[in-house]
Amino acid sequence: MDNSLAYLQACLDRSLNALRVEPPLRCSEWAAKHWLLSNESSPQPGPFRAVPYQIGLLDISAHDNIPTVVVQKSARVGYTTINTILTAYFHIHKARNTITYNPNDELASEHMQARIKPAVRDVPILERYTSGLGTRKVAKSLNLNNGTILRSLGGASANNYRAKDADVVIFDELDALPTNLGEGDPVYLGRMRTMASPRPKLIMGTTPLISGESLVESNMASADLRLTFKVLCPSCGSRESIEWGGADGVEGLVYEAGKPETASWICPNCQSVHGYEYQRTLVQSGRWESKEGTYWNNGEFLKATDSGCEVQPLPRSVGLFIWSAYNPRQQWSEICRVHHLSGNDREKIQAFENTWLGKFFKQEVITIEPDPLYRRREEYSGVPADVLCITAGIDVQKDRLEAHFVGWGVGAESWSLAYRIYMGDPVRNEVWEDLYGDLEEGLPLEDDGAITMPVIQALVDSGYHTMEVYAQVRSYGERILMACKGMSTIGSPLVSVPKLKDREHRVRIVRVGVNNGKDSLYARLALADVGSGYMHFPIDAEHDYEFFRQLTSEEKVKVKRGGRMVYTYEQIKGLSNEVLDTSVYALAAFKVAERKGRTKSRITMEGGGRIKSRIGKRSSSNADVVPVRKKSSNFLGL
């Protein structure tokens, strides 16, 4: 055979190969054979090498006879890659139609641009099935040349569930979707889309949010089989899942309080300690297994019995839980460091539990009584030495302004410093001049009354006398005083600061999630130990019993809203709530100042001049000291 003939033969073989039907492969086998990671999706582009837990994730999710798969996961477990591979596998290897629902239209289009398109470019088999895609823009759907349609849609609109059928529906970040879209919940609507398929499949994955408000939580609870990734303890051979043990924990992933670098895993069976150097060995030995001992083994479920291993019937629905500690690229010390830095900050703890542990955050119902707070007032006046900066929250009433001045220390420990009422019509300038003078001058230091500490950030509620508030903020120039607007929508972040000024009013309007703020405040008020997050109050006339009645004037109640149960705050009859509102705004102002980087130096004023000192040293030395419970003194001597 001459060379040209051999070349022709080789070309012919290659084109025939492309058309040849592949023998059935499990998704993990298919991925090992075909998948290449793109620059956009991986820090290590190139051939895809599944980490042990990803093999089961792929194969269970892609199994023809398991109609429902629920995945509760933290960030940093490579789940987005898993989803992209699953989508490609369903289309190319199984000739199925898919719809992926993302939290909104924007993210749906990003999924196409940042995940699917690079995969088409870099994975040869996918490129062959989408010939001629080139630089064409892919919007909501992609037609493959085996006749299948790949869709990526926003899951928050009921419209996107109408008249679009598929064999496979995948939810990416299900918990970010509303639990009711008017016509039913997204899972129900998604399942309806697969009803015409001979092999309907629903895959829902999420980083969890709040317990009691989650579709993944309820679907996980009702799954026929729930699996975790269980590893073999190198010391005793017991099969255990890696659980979070926390600071000074006795088993699971633990670290010595204050020393995240001591991260290690303590076997719950034999209490042997295993450092991070064991992580790869542990994960390599792992398998997906239920509490009852049913485990996934190369395409089937097995269970050990007296007479050996028995194949188990396939469940209709499987729930899988995985978190960052299992990822071989994730340092355990980093997980512990994030936990350590979260301190008592409720928002940070929730973010840590959701995104690092893959756990639902449990909302607490808190009612606060004014009496114990009133009784625990302490002897201090002016600005105590531990205060690093001051913020203020301001409420506008018909005939007055009310301002709460709060000092902040390490770990957001706070000291209520002053509660001032400026009598006067807020439509006139005088009352604002008095307020602004106080903000600029600030309050005298406790140990040297000649020195004052000015307010670094103040937020004034613009819900009442709106135009007047905007005009005042404009005239003072936003450096200290900013307008804010309370948002009562459940789930609104504590603060969001717009980059641009509101075009109409020419001021930036800070949005304050009041539910979130009250959650945070009530959680702080409930703390008994002095330290990060703790709130101090002084014994003085401004902090009288009425102050505490107003501070605790709302009840946290559970109500049904839009078909779901939510927590909200309701004012107790007959009580005013200005102190509560101004406390929330002062806390929000602290968060705004933190974002602006203004809490990094301690500013004081002496003889008309500003003195700026870096905080670094002081705070780090304080952070290493375990907070000692100070005895608070008060007028009863208790």
Ligand SMILES: [Zn+2]
């Ligand atoms: Zn052990």
